[in-house]
Amino acid sequence: MQRRKPDEAAGESHARPIPDILSQIRDSYAELRPAERRVADAVLADVTFSVDASNAEIARRADVSEPTVTRFCRAIGCDGVRDFKLKLAQSVVVGRLYLSPVAPSEPNGNGSPLWNVVFGEARNALSAVERSIDPKDVIAAADMVANAHQVVVFGLGGSSTALAQETQNRLFRYGVVVSAHSDPYVMKMVASTLKPNDLVIAISGTGRTKEVVEATVLAKHYRAKAIAITAPDTDLAEAADLALTVDVPEYQDVLKPTASRYAFLAIIDLVSTAVGYRLEPDARETLRRIKYTVLNHRKGKVLEPLGD
Numbered sequence: 001m002q003r004r005k006p007d008e009a010a011g012e013s014h015a016r017p018i019p020d021i022l023s024q025i026r027d028s029y030a031e032l033r034p035a036e037r038r039v040a041d042a043v044l045a046d047v048t049f050s051v052d053a054s055n056a057e058i059a060r061r062a063d064v065s066e067p068t069v070t071r072f073c074r075a076i077g078c079d080g081v082r083d084f085k086l087k088l089a090q091s092v093v094v095g096r097l098y099l100s101p102v103a104p105s106e107p108n109g110n111g112s113p114l115w116n117v118v119f120g121e122a123r124n125a126l127s128a129v130e131r132s133i134d135p136k137d138v139i140a141a142a143d144m145v146a147n148a149h150q151v152v153v154f155g156l157g158g159s160s161t162a163l164a165q166e167t168q169n170r171l172f173r174y175g176v177v178v179s180a181h182s183d184p185y186v187m188k189m190v191a192s193t194l195k196p197n198d199l200v201i202a203i204s205g206t207g208r209t210k211e212v213v214e215a216t217v218l219a220k221h222y223r224a225k226a227i228a229i230t231a232p233d234t235d236l237a238e239a240a241d242l243a244l245t246v247d248v249p250e251y252q253d254v255l256k257p258t259a260s261r262y263a264f265l266a267i268i269d270l271v272s273t274a275v276g277y278r279l280e281p282d283a284r285e286t287l288r289r290i291k292y293t294v295l296n297h298r299k300g301k302v303l304e305p306l307g308d
Helices: 021-031 034-045 047-052 055-062 066-075 081-099 113-132 135-147 158-172 184-191 210-221 235-239 260-278 282-297
Strands: 151-155 178-181 199-204 225-230 242-245
Touching (some): 021 081, 055 066, 066 081, 113 260, 135 242, 151 158, 151 184, 158 260, 178 184, 184 210, 199 235, 210 235, 225 235
Parallel strands (some): 151 178
């Protein structure tokens, strides 16, 4: 019997991660010889050139010999120049936007480009929601929430985790039994406990987050209903009974926080407000109890944020 290689024994379904060769260059920089550092400087100064350049061209750009380029490649953990070029090309595909700074937009009246970038993108995101979301779908989503025995919210990653928590924060104050989950294993375990009168609200900016899609599909297997707040024409949108989708192209400046969270937060506010109207007068009484408790806990005004 032929013995399997260790990588095969671990399972062919698990692909090896792509090494981040740019980080390896920077992390190894202090350990390189002076001539090898010149190669590193040349590569980092123009990564796109280095991907397409020959060994000789990189050597000329760095003012070193060709064998030095080969030694540099091996010093940073590559098998040779060919292996280095392959890994470098993969790094460029993943992070080209992060390698080339984008010129900021023109400053507005107060002299700061930040206002145009942040406020402009926020307005664009909200406008996209107004154009994309059908009010009838919002009402349908509110009916699903109001009629559910319990609501579980799934969101994974930075923005979606925060949005899942915000959905819980918005709905519990109307008396909805709701919980938010962002751990992928917990999401699957919770999904396996759901019943036909339960509801999942799944949130994903890309609609391709595997763990969220799988948990939603599992919940559907146990006959729970599902609402997706996500991008259009995605796996998550297809898995849900009702998809509230919006496409918000991201601004080229990677230093600016993603604008799509404004869009998804607006959708969450639309649905939760519709739920409040749908559950009146019980929702109003629950809100009154919360405000009464908050004002007894600390001084404040009736129209301050509820339970900040």
